[in-house]
Structure formats: C-alpha cells, structure tokens
Amino acid sequence: MLTHDQIWQAIDRLATTFGYSPSGLAKQAGLDPTSFNKSKRIGPDGKPRWPSTESVSRVLSATGANMSDFVSMVEDIDVQQRHSTTLIPVIGFAQAGTHGFFDEQGYPQGGSWDEVQFPEVSTSEKNNIYALKINGDSMEPLYRQGDVLVVSPNSKIRKADRIVLKTTNGEVMVKELVRQNATHIEIKSLNPDHENRKISMNDVAWTARVLWVSQ
Amino acid sequence: MLTHDQIWQAIDRLATTFGYSPSGLAKQAGLDPTSFNKSKRIGPDGKPRWPSTESVSRVLSATGANMSDFVSMVEDIDVQQRHSTTLIPVIGFAQAGTHGFFDEQGYPQGGSWDEVQFPEVSTSEKNNIYALKINGDSMEPLYRQGDVLVVSPNSKIRKADRIVLKTTNGEVMVKELVRQNATHIEIKSLNPDHENRKISMNDVAWTARVLWVSQ
DNA sequence: GATATTTTATGATTTTTTTCCTATTTACTT
DNA sequence: AAGTAAATAGGAAAAAAATCATAAAATATC
Numbered sequence: 416m417l418t419h420d421q422i423w424q425a426i427d428r429l430a431t432t433f434g435y436s437p438s439g440l441a442k443q444a445g446l447d448p449t450s451f452n453k454s455k456r457i458g459p460d461g462k463p464r465w466p467s468t469e470s471v472s473r474v475l476s477a478t479g480a481n482m483s484d485f486v487s488m489v490e491d492i493d494v495q496q497r498h499s500t501t502l503i504p505v506i507g508f509a510q511a512g513t514h515g516f517f518d519e520q521g522y523p524q525g526g527s528w529d530e531v532q533f534p535e536v537s538t539s540e541k542n543n544i545y546a547l548k549i550n551g552d553s554m555e556p557l558y559r560q561g562d563v564l565v566v567s568p569n570s571k572i573r574k575a576d577r578i579v580l581k582t583t584n585g586e587v588m589v590k591e592l593v594r595q596n597a598t599h600i601e602i603k604s605l606n607p608d609h610e611n612r613k614i615s616m617n618d619v620a621w622t623a624r625v626l627w628v629s630q
Numbered sequence: 631m632l633t634h635d636q637i638w639q640a641i642d643r644l645a646t647t648f649g650y651s652p653s654g655l656a657k658q659a660g661l662d663p664t665s666f667n668k669s670k671r672i673g674p675d676g677k678p679r680w681p682s683t684e685s686v687s688r689v690l691s692a693t694g695a696n697m698s699d700f701v702s703m704v705e706d707i708d709v710q711q712r713h714s715t716t717l718i719p720v721i722g723f724a725q726a727g728t729h730g731f732f733d734e735q736g737y738p739q740g741g742s743w744d745e746v747q748f749p750e751v752s753t754s755e756k757n758n759i760y761a762l763k764i765n766g767d768s769m770e771p772l773y774r775q776g777d778v779l780v781v782s783p784n785s786k787i788r789k790a791d792r793i794v795l796k797t798t799n800g801e802v803m804v805k806e807l808v809r810q811n812a813t814h815i816e817i818k819s820l821n822p823d824h825e826n827r828k829i830s831m832n833d834v835a836w837t838a839r840v841l842w843v844s845q
Numbered sequence: 846g847a848t849a850t851t852t853t854a855t856g857a858t859t860t861t862t863t864t865c866c867t868a869t870t871t872a873c874t875t
Numbered sequence: 876a877a878g879t880a881a882a883t884a885g886g887a888a889a890a891a892a893a894t895c896a897t898a899a900a901a902t903a904t905c
C-alpha cells in the first residue's frame with residue numbers, strides 16, 4: 416500500500432534527513448523549486464497530485480539515498496533494519512523426513528513452512544561484521560580449510576556461543592563460551608581433546624561472536 | 631538510486647509474481663490495460679516514460695503488496711545488474727593474531743583487509759534457498775540444537791560438501807559427500823563414530839548443499 | 846534594522862502521463 | 876481448425892504533472 420500522504424511525507428522526511436527544505440531538495444534534484452510546494456500537492460479541484468517516479472528517482476540521486484531508504488521514510492521503519500534481509504522458508508529438521516514438505520526436486524512445498532530472515536543479522540551488528548577465513552585443519556571437524564566465519568565484534572556473547580577472543584598478548588582464538596563473569600571468562604576448545612581454559616578478563620583484549628559459517 | 635529499467639522491471643515482476651500479465655495487472659489496478667505496454671515505456675522521441683506514483687500505488691493496492699515488496703523487486707534487479715550484495719572485510723585466520731588488523735574494540739582496522747560477499751549466494755540460488763532448524767543433539771558437535779542450516783537445492787554438490795540427502799524411502803539426512811559417480815554416492819556421517827555409507831543413485835530422491843550455518 | 850537569500854504560494858504554460866480508440870498478435874477453448 | 880478472449884502495439888485526445896513567471900512570506904546576513 417502507498418498513500419498520497421505517505422509519499423509526500425517520505426519526500427519531506429528525506430529532505431529533512433539530508434538537511435534540505437522541500438524546495439531545496441527539489442532544486443538539488445534538478446527540478447523546479449516549487450514542485451514540492453504544499454500548494455502543489457493537491458490540484459485546483461481538490462484532487463490529490465502524485466509526483467512522477469522520475470521525480471522520486473531524481474530526488475534519490477540528489478541525496479544518494481536508495482529505494483530502501485525511501486521506503487523506510489514511507490513505512491516509518493528504521494533504515495538500517497530493512498537492509499538486505501531475505502525471508503526464506505524454514506522447518507525443523509525432524510519434520511524434513513515426513514511427507515509433504517518437499518517436491519520431487521527437493522524444493523520446499525506446501526504451506527506448512529515457516530519463515531526466517533537470512534542473514535539474521537540485527538541492526539547494530541549489520542554495519543560492523545567481518546569475516547575470517549580458516550586456514551589449516553586445527554579446528555576440524557567444526558571448521559575446515561576454506562570455511563568463512565562471519566563475526567560480529569559488538570555482539571553480546573552468551574553461554575555456548577562460538578566466540579573469537581583476543582588476549583592482551585596478541586593471541587587470537589575461536590572457542591566456545593562456557594561461562595563468563597566480571598573477573599573471568601571460561602572457554603572450551605572446539606577440539607574436544609583440549610581442556611577448558613579460564614582467562615582473567617584483564618587479559619582479554621576483546622571478544623566477538625561467530626554469527627554464520629559457510630560450509 | 632532508482633532507474634527507469636528498474637521501475638518497469640519491478641512492475642513486470644510484480645505482475646508475474648501475482649499471476650498477471652502486465653496488461654492484466656493494469657486492468658486489475660483500474661488503469662488502462664495498455665498503460666504498461668512495452669511501447670508505452672519509451673516516448674515517441676525516445677525519451678523514457680516514468681509512471682506516476684499514483685500508478686504504482688494502484689498496482690500495490692491491486693496486488694495487496696506493500697512498498698517493501700515493490701522495492702525488493704527493484705533491488706533484486708539491482709543485484710542482478712551489479713552482481714554484488716553486501717561486502718564485508720575478510721582476512722585469513724592465521725593473520726588475525728598478527729599486529730595491526732584490529733583496533734582496541736576488536737573492529738577491523740587498516741587497509742590490508744580483503745572483501746567477501748555476505749551472504750555469498752548466487753542469483754540463481756537466491757530464490758530457492760531454504761533453511762532447516764536443528765532439533766536435538768544427534769549431529770553434535772558440528773550442529774547443535776537451534777542451529778539453522780541454509781540449504782540450496784539446485785547447487786551442484788562436490789566432494790567434502792555438507793549435503794542434505796533424501797532417499798526414495800523418505801529418509802532425510804545431513805552428511806558429508808565423500809565421492810559420487812553415475813551409479814553411487816558415498817557419504818560420511820558428521821558423527822565420526824559412524825562408518826561411511828554407499829547409496830545407489832536409484833535410491834536418492836534429491837540432494838541439496840548446505841551453504842551457511844548460524845551459530 | 847535594512848538587505849539579500851531562501852522558501853512558499855498561485856496561476857498560466859509546457860511537457861508528460863494516462864486514457865481512449867482501433868488494429869494486430871498471441872493464447873486458450875471447444 | 877475455428878472461434879473467443881487476452882495481450883500488445885501505436886496514434887490521437889484528455890488529464891495530470893512539471894515548469895515558468897511572479898509575488899509574498901520567512902529566514903539569514905551584514
């Protein structure tokens with residue numbers, strides 16, 4: 416749905432966001448400065464006037480905004496939140512064996528599928544994630560040569576999370592968080608042969624959470 | 631950014647998605663059925679013709695779609711044209727311990743970082759991926775309760791890939807591909823205690839590749 | 846406080862979009 | 876294969892959006 420009010424509100428908010436007045440934005444976009452006047456939003460006989468998509472396009476070019484930004488102005492939703500998230504069908508693995516969830520080719524079938532966001536990365540995480548590429552076999556079987564870990568440095572880490580930890584003396588490791596309190600952090604090696612390790616928080620430079628792993 | 635091509639392709643895709651032809655969609659939206667004709671998208675003198683936002687609004691009402699849906703059509707085109715999604719910084723894990731790659735808070739620092747796409751999913755895969763949520767602990771330590779596997783049914787599978795396999799008698803399993811030829815497929819259990827299994831291709835309903843795992 | 850600049854308002858004109866009309870092609874049904 | 880409906884093409888007319896021209900109000904500058 417897209418209402419007349421919404422589209423003009425979006426233009427107004429876009430102008431404000433980028434530090435323009437409505438007429439200033441129009442000018443910047445190469446349009447007539449009066450195009451966005453309040454008096455031009457309703458026709459002489461009271462009929463609502465809708466801008467052309469070309470005007471919208473020019474306004475976006477002028478501000479450097481994209482359509483998602485524009486829509487966030489329309490729908491009043493945080494810009495960052497709806498950036499490149501995709502909903503994909505999901506079911507529990509236990510259900511996958513039961514009849515009716517897949518077609519002949521292995522594609523999802525029927526209406527019983529749920530939906531999840533992929534990638535499921537929150538607003539705050541979105542701008543700061545990075546990736547680590549695994550070399551060697553020291554972290555097998557969990558991580559193998561060539562796997563890519565997507566890591567978020569400002570995520571809160573919780574028990575059982577896979578984390579990247581850097582100590583103050585420069586050691587970087589990927590571990591599983593066992594427990595954490597104000598003074599110490601206890602971590603488990605991904606390789607089950609090794610024993611748990613307890614590190615003083617004073618010796619921890621930073622931690623980050625592993626969000627996704629490519630296979 | 632919003633280009634002339636994008637807006638018309640978005641209208642086309644919206645029509646297709648909701649089972650209309652371009653003219654059928656126009657009719658449904660209360661517009662003239664010829665409004666979206668290819669011949670109406672460029673003016674007599676070769677100038678591009680941009681639809682009004684009112685037309686866009688009416689099309690959305692007719693389909694029940696919202697602006698986000700419309701934009702996803704726009705940006706999908708964007709993806710196809712630019713072949714890039716979200717680039718995030720990446721380095722090899724071995725380098726992570728050396729000096730100069732991170733700031734105090736654990737954020738990437740310096741110019742030596744590479745870049746990778748996240749999620750690294752091709753255009754063709756993008757529309758067909760789905761997710762499986764792990765219940766129980768039968769696949770530990772690799773997959774744990776609550777983990778989400780992102781799966782692509784039309785990916786070519788290669789040696790060492792983690793795959794989802796369904797047999798003709800309905801069994802669904804996640805395994806590692808050991809080798810595959812015209813007649814047989816050999817798979818390794820994620821749990822190292824189990825022995826490899828060799829299945830006749832006649833007994834394989836379909837296979838899919840595991841692309842990503844949330845942690 | 847006077848002056849310049851920006852912003853907004855309003856009507857006439859130009860340009861563009863939409864509709865209307867008819868012809869042709871394509872797809873579907875019997 | 877014939878008949879019908881839907882989809883597309885292209886031009887002319889109608890409707891609407893964008894521009895132009897001018898003026899008043901608000902804001903900024905000196």
